[in-house]
Every structure is written in C-alpha cells, then in structure tokens.
Amino acid sequence: MAYLLVAFPLAMAAVTFAAPSNRWRPWLLPAGGLAHLALVLWAIFQPAEGSLPAVVGLGGWLLLDALGKVVLGFLAVLFFLCSLYAPGYLALRSDRPNRVFCANLFASQAMMTLVTLSHHLGLMWVAMEATTLVSSPSIYFNHNPRSLEATWKYLLIGSVGIALALFGSFFLAYSSVMAGLESTLLFDQLIDEAPYLSPPWLHAAFALLFVGYGTKMGLAPMHTWKPDAYGEAPGLVGTLLAGGVTSCAFLAILRVYQICRAGPEGEIARQIMVSMGLLSMAIAAVFMVRQRDFKRMLAYSSVEHMGILVMGIGVGGLAVYGALLHLINNGLAKGVMFLSAGNIHRAYGSKLTDHVQGAIRRVPLSGTLFLAGFIAITGAPPFGPFVSEFTIVNAALNDGQYIAGALFLLLLGVVFIGMGATVLAVVEGKPASESHFSGLRDSISTGAPVLLFMALVLMLGFYIPPPLESLLKDAAALLEANP
Amino acid sequence: MEQFLDPLLIVTLALNFVALGVSRLRAVISAVALQGIVLGVLPLLVHPEIGWRGIALVGVTIGIKGIVIPRFLIHAMREANIQHEVRPVMNFMMSLLLGAIGTGLAMAFSFTLPLLKEHEHALLVPASLATAWTGFLMLTTRKKAIMQVLGYLLLENGIFLFGLLLLEAIPFLVEVGVLLDLFTAVFVMGIIIHHISREFASISTEHLSELKE
Numbered sequence: 001m002a003y004l005l006v007a008f009p010l011a012m013a014a015v016t017f018a019a020p021s022n023r024w025r026p027w028l029l030p031a032g033g034l035a036h037l038a039l040v041l042w043a044i045f046q047p048a049e050g051s052l053p054a055v056v057g058l059g060g061w062l063l064l065d066a067l068g069k070v071v072l073g074f075l076a077v078l079f080f081l082c083s084l085y086a087p088g089y090l091a092l093r094s095d096r097p098n099r100v101f102c103a104n105l106f107a108s109q110a111m112m113t114l115v116t117l118s119h120h121l122g123l124m125w126v127a128m129e130a131t132t133l134v135s136s137p138s139i140y141f142n143h144n145p146r147s148l149e150a151t152w153k154y155l156l157i158g159s160v161g162i163a164l165a166l167f168g169s170f171f172l173a174y175s176s177v178m179a180g181l182e183s184t185l186l187f188d189q190l191i192d193e194a195p196y197l198s199p200p201w202l203h204a205a206f207a208l209l210f211v212g213y214g215t216k217m218g219l220a221p222m223h224t225w226k227p228d229a230y231g232e233a234p235g236l237v238g239t240l241l242a243g244g245v246t247s248c249a250f251l252a253i254l255r256v257y258q259i260c261r262a263g264p265e266g267e268i269a270r271q272i273m274v275s276m277g278l279l280s281m282a283i284a285a286v287f288m289v290r291q292r293d294f295k296r297m298l299a300y301s302s303v304e305h306m307g308i309l310v311m312g313i314g315v316g317g318l319a320v321y322g323a324l325l326h327l328i329n330n331g332l333a334k335g336v337m338f339l340s341a342g343n344i345h346r347a348y349g350s351k352l353t354d355h356v357q358g359a360i361r362r363v364p365l366s367g368t369l370f371l372a373g374f375i376a377i378t379g380a381p382p383f384g385p386f387v388s389e390f391t392i393v394n395a396a397l398n399d400g401q402y403i404a405g406a407l408f409l410l411l412l413g414v415v416f417i418g419m420g421a422t423v424l425a426v427v428e429g430k431p432a433s434e435s436h437f438s439g440l441r442d443s444i445s446t447g448a449p450v451l452l453f454m455a456l457v458l459m460l461g462f463y464i465p466p467p468l469e470s471l472l473k474d475a476a477a478l479l480e481a482n483p
Numbered sequence: 484m485e486q487f488l489d490p491l492l493i494v495t496l497a498l499n500f501v502a503l504g505v506s507r508l509r510a511v512i513s514a515v516a517l518q519g520i521v522l523g524v525l526p527l528l529v530h531p532e533i534g535w536r537g538i539a540l541v542g543v544t545i546g547i548k549g550i551v552i553p554r555f556l557i558h559a560m561r562e563a564n565i566q567h568e569v570r571p572v573m574n575f576m577m578s579l580l581l582g583a584i585g586t587g588l589a590m591a592f593s594f595t596l597p598l599l600k601e602h603e604h605a606l607l608v609p610a611s612l613a614t615a616w617t618g619f620l621m622l623t624t625r626k627k628a629i630m631q632v633l634g635y636l637l638l639e640n641g642i643f644l645f646g647l648l649l650l651e652a653i654p655f656l657v658e659v660g661v662l663l664d665l666f667t668a669v670f671v672m673g674i675i676i677h678h679i680s681r682e683f684a685s686i687s688t689e690h691l692s693e694l695k696e
Contacts, residue, residue, distance in 0.1 A: 140675075140678075145682050145690070145691075145693070146693055146694060148675070148678055148679060148682055148691070149690075149691035149692075149693060149694050150694060151675060152628070152675055152679070152688065152691055153691070153694075155675065156622070156631060156635070159635060160619075160622060160635065160638065163635070163638050163639060163642060166642050167615065167641075167642050167645065170642065170645050170646055170648075170649060171645075173649050174645075174648060174649060177599065177648070177649065178597060178598070178599060183649070183651075198597060200595070200596055200597060201596065201597070204596070227694070228694040231694065232694070
C-alpha cells in the first residue's frame with residue numbers, strides 16, 4: 001500500500017512522458033490525479049490493525065501517521081484540482097511542448113507523497129531534495145530569460161537550504177551517538193530517546209534543520225527565491241509550490257519540532273518558531289505594500305502564511321489545530337489566487353498594475369474570484385482562513401501570550417491594507433488601452449477549477465467535515481503530546 | 484592508518500583556500516576534484532574495518548566527486564567558453580581573508596561541542612565546518628554559474644566530512660542517496676548553465692538580475 005502511493009504517480013510520470021500527443025497528453029493529469037486521490041483516501045481511511053498503523057513499508061521507514069495523513073490528503077486534493085485546470089491551460093499554450101512539464105508534475109507529486117510517508121530523517125531528506133529537483137523544470141516552462149533566472153535562484157537557494165538540513169540531520173544523529181544511545185534516524189525512536197540526547201548537538205541540529213527546511217518553506221529571511229519563482233512560474237505551478245512543496249517542508253519542520261519538544265530543547269524551539277513566524281509576517285507585510293507586480297504579491301502572501309503556520313505551532317495548545325487547519329485553508333485559497341491571477345495575466349499579457357486595471361469588467365469571472373480570494377486569504381469571514389486564523393489568535397490570547405497575539409493581529413491588518421491596494425488596482429477601474437489585451441476571455445476550462453477551489457474555501461468557513469476534523473485533532477494531539 | 488587522517492584533512496583545508504583564491508575556473512575545478520578524491524579515501528582511515536560496503540562507498544565517492552562531476556563541469560566550461568571568474572562580488576584577497584577567519588572560528592566553535600572519545604583528537608569537525616563555510620562563501624560571492632556550482636560542491640564536501648563521524652550509525656542507503664542527489668543536483672544545474680549560456684551568450688549570473696524589488 002505504502003509503495004503503491006508513491007509508485008503510482010511515478011508510473012504515471014513515465015506514461016505521460018511516453019505519450020506522443022502534445023494535445024492529448026494533458027488529459028492524463030486529471031485522470032492520474034483522480035486515481036491518486038482515490039488511492040490516498042483509501043489509504044487514509046484504512047482501519048489500523050491493532051496498534052500498528054495500516055500503511056507501513058520498508059521496515060518502518062515508511063509510515064502514514066495522523067500528521068502525514070493531513071498533509072497527504074491535502075496534497076492529493078490540491079493536485080487533483082490543479083490537474084483539472086491543466087488541460088485548459090495547456091491548450092492555450094499549445095505552442096510549447098508539455099511533455100517534460102506534465103511528467104514533472106506527476107514526479108513531484110510522487111516525491112511529495114514520499115515526504116509525507118517518510119518516517120526516517122534521512123529518507124525524508126532525500127525525498128525533499130528530489131522534490132526540489134523535479135519541480136524546478138516546471139518553473140522554467142516559459143523558457144524566457146526571466147523564468148531562467150527564477151529557476152536558477154530556486155534551485156540554488158533550495159539546494160543550499162536542503163544541504164543545511166542534511167547537516168542538521170547529521171548533527172541530530174550525532175547527538176544520539178554522543179549520548180551513547182543506539183543511533184537511529186527513525187522518528188518514533190528519536191522521540192523516545194529525545195530526553196537523553198546531547199543538548200548542545202540537539203540545539204545546533206534544530207537550528208540547522210529549521211533554517212534548512214525553512215528555506216524550502218520560504219520563511220523570511222530565507223524567502224528570496226519565492227517572489228521570483230512564483231512570479232515567473234505558470235499559475236498552476238505556483239499553486240503546487242505554494243500549497244504543496246511548502247507544506248511538505250512544513251511537515252519536515254514539524255517532525256523535527258516533535259523531537260525537540262520531547263527533549264530538553266522544547267521551550268527554545270517553541271520560542272524560535274513564534275519569533276521566526278512573526279518575522280516572516282512582518283517582512284512579507286513590508287514588501288507587500290506598494291507592490292506593483294500582482295504575482296510577486298502572491299509570493300509575499302505565501303511568506304506571510306508560512307509565518308502564520310510556524311507561529312501557530314509555536315503558540316501551542318489549540319493554535320496547533322488552527323495551524324494545521326490553516327495549512328489546508330491557505331493552500332486552497334492560494335489555488336484561487338494563483339489560478340485567477342494566471343487567467344488575468346494571460347488576458348492582459350502583463351502582471352503589473354500599471355497595465356492591468358478593470359479586470360472585473362474584462363474577465364468578470366477571474367476578476368471576481370481574484371477579489372474573493374483576496375478577501376478569503378486575508379482572513380475575512382465567512383471563509384476558511386478566518387476560522388483558522390481566529391483559532392490561532394484566540395489560543396495565543398487565552399494562553400496569555402498577549403504580545404505575540406497583538407503583533408499577529410497588527411500584521412494581519414497591515415497585510416490586508418497592503419495587499420488590498422494592489423488587488424483593488426487590478427480589479428477595479430476602467431480597463432486601460434486596448435494595447436494590453438490579448439483577446440483571451442474567461443472560459444469554462446480555466447474558470448471552473450478555480451470556482452471549485454473557492455467553493456472549498458467557502459465550505460471550510462462554515463463546515464469542517466467530521467472525518468477531516470478528527471484527522472486534524474489526531475495530528476494536533478501528536479504534536480502536543482506531553483513527553 | 485589514523486596518523487594519515489589529520490594530514491589529509493589539512494590538505495582538504497588547503498584546497499579550500501586554493502578554490503577561494505584562484506580566478507581560473509580550470510584550477511578551481513581541479514582543486515575541488517582533488518578534494519573529492521581525498522574525501523573519498525578518508526572512510527578507509529576513519530574506519531579501517533569497514534568491509535565491502537565501505538569499499539563501495541569509497542569507489543562511488545571518488546568516482547562521482549573526483550571524476551564524473553569535474554568532467555561534467557569542464558565540459559560545461561568549454562561549452563560556454565569561459566575561463567575566469569572576472570569580477571567577483573568581493574575581491575579574492577577579501578574572500579581569502581574571510582575564509583581564514585571562518586576556518587579559525589570553525590576551530591574555536593568545534594572545541595565547544597562535546598565529542599566522543601574516539602573522535603576527540605581528529606580535525607574532522609573543524610575541517611567539516613570550515614569547508615562548508617568556504618562553500619557558502621563561494622556561493623554568495625561569485626557571479627559565474629559554474630563557480631556557484633563549485634561552491635555548492637564544497638558545501639556538500641563539508642557535510643560529507645561530518646558524515647564520516649556517523650559512518651557506522653547512518654545506513655548505506657542514506658549515503659548513496661547523498662551522493663546521488665548531489666550528482667543529480669549538479670546535473671540539473673549543468674543543464675541550466677547550458678540554457679543560461681545560450682540565452683545570454685555567457686554564464687555569468689550577473690545577467691540574472693532583472694528580478695528584484
């Protein structure tokens with residue numbers, strides 16, 4: 001079962017790569033996405049056999065626990081919705097060969113699945129690095145100098161981050177060697193051993209792993225690849241990066257955090273998470289004000305929300321549940337934003353607010369969705385992100401963490417204003433001269449998937465399905481378990 | 484065998500300075516290749532009784548770090564027709580100085596970390612930190628894409644040195660994964676270098692400066 005989850009998208013990647021027709025190949029994406037989603041759901045709801053989880057493999061190196069289930073389930077939904085958008089998008093870009101692009105999407109889905117299943121520090125690292133490698137060619141889809149620059153930065157900064165994470169993994173392993181324990185890199189055993197691990201090594205390991213995986217996640221100040229990559233990649237890839245790859249890196253940080261919490265460094269780790277989270281929000285807020293490029297604006301919004309995630313985990317208590325829920329809300333809302341921004345970008349042939357005005361008149365559906373997505377992502381009711389952000393701030397205030405809570409609210413306010421100015425500039429006003437209009441209008445194939453994303457974001461604002469809620473609670477309990 | 488360990492580590496450190504202080508790409512590639520070969524031999528000295536798995540690791544490391552990647556980079560260098568790092572962000576004197584300071588700090592820092600008895604005497608930890616630092620320095624101060632790739636290789640070499648402390652603790656699969664990932668990373672970077680040179684008729688990342696705030 002565990003092998004199948006990874007092998008299936010890999011096989012699909014091979015099939016896609018072998019498919020001869022540029023025109024029909026993109027339709028393999030929704031087919032494969034749906035099948036993978038079905039597989040994942042089946043795996044998630046397999047009943048555990050006694051004390052053993054249902055999905056294990058490689059002698060415990062692969063294991064699907066509650067935390068993995070939340071991220072994997074979300075990844076499968078995200079990929080499926082994105083794959084619905086792909087055929088319509090690629091039909092508009094029929095001038096470009098899409099063989100490598102489509103195969104890479106499947107390959108990165110396989111690697112991300114492997115990250116969620118890995119229960120071994122080394123294996124997780126390998127999977128994370130592979131995710132970086134296979135996702136980078138998709139950023140270069142447009143084959144122009146700007147996307148080349150973005151790909152180079154993504155690859156180089158991402159690889160350095162991942163190298164630091166490996167260094168951290170070695171430090172962590174040495175901390176158990178140092179303590180005279182039987183050295184292991186399996187998470188469950190590391191958590192059991194955590195109280196005995198050598199504190200200086202564990203401390204250094206957490207710092208390196210946090211910086212390393214934080215780079216992949218795009219936390220400030222290691223976020224510099226993000227605006228370039230998200231700005232130049234197709235909206236579809238932006239969604240998968242902002243929702244998928246970053247969630248995997250977040251999961252990696254959570255695994256390490258779990259170990260630290262069980263050990264002597266728990267309190268320091270917690271404080272690092274809160275302060276780095278707030279720093280990311282603050283830096284994102286600064287760069288979002290007066291941002292003229294609306295796709296780069298989305299990248300800074302992603303930096304902000306990554307900050308919210310780690311801060312929520314650091315605050316602890318109910319906020320952990322909030323942060324995990326926010327992972328889903330943010331990813332789905334990012335889907336709305338990136339895909340509608342992609343549609344607007346294509347309609348105008350520009351992504352600068354100087355040229356793009358009055359989107360709501362020219363591409364009514366995408367313009368409206370872009371505006372609605374903005375309202376959702378900034379945490380206004382009645383959408384999903386409101387619920388999760390409210391949970392986090394509520395937990396912080398109830399726990400007496402007033403400064404963190406107040407800063408959180410303040411930064412959310414600044415972001416709302418900064419982002420609002422750019423979004424309104426795009427949506428409102430009179431469409432500028434006809435010179436910036438490519439003639440492309442809204443169509444069902446590129447509009448309906450975005451509507452689906454929006455519907456899910458709206459639904460999570462009112463109603464969280466009971467199976468999802470119990471999964472989230474189990475995952476939060478794993479992170480909050482008292483050693 | 485252990486008496487050879489420290490001299491070889493000092494060679495490694497010296498090669499760091501060669502890589503930092505020279506502008507000819509060919510020379511830097513050779514320095515990094517030589518360092519790769521030295522690194523490949525080290526597992527034999529740290530754990531003389533490592534068996535066939537260790538021998539395989541030695542072979543694979545020398546093959547990839549010492550032969551495959553350097554040849555690949557020389558090929559990329561010829562393809563793009565460049566020989567020198569022309570104007571680094573920071574001049575060579577300055578980067579040598581920073582390299583020396585970093586190496587000193589790595590020594591000082593590694594003495595504050597507790598080590599197992601059998602690891603205490605060796606220079607492994609300071610050499611590892613210093614090499615990683617050198618790689619970091621090259622990554623950030625050089626403009627030629629190939630130089631940045633070489634910096635990344637040095638960073639990975641530093642990590643490899645630390646991995647030697649864990650040779651018994653870390654399963655082989657992970658070590659192979661490390662090498663394999665390294666290889667593919669350079670491979671993908673090589674392809675991109677190729678694209679940069681075609682797109683801009685040079686592989687200086689200086690041209691990659693359109694995207695900024």
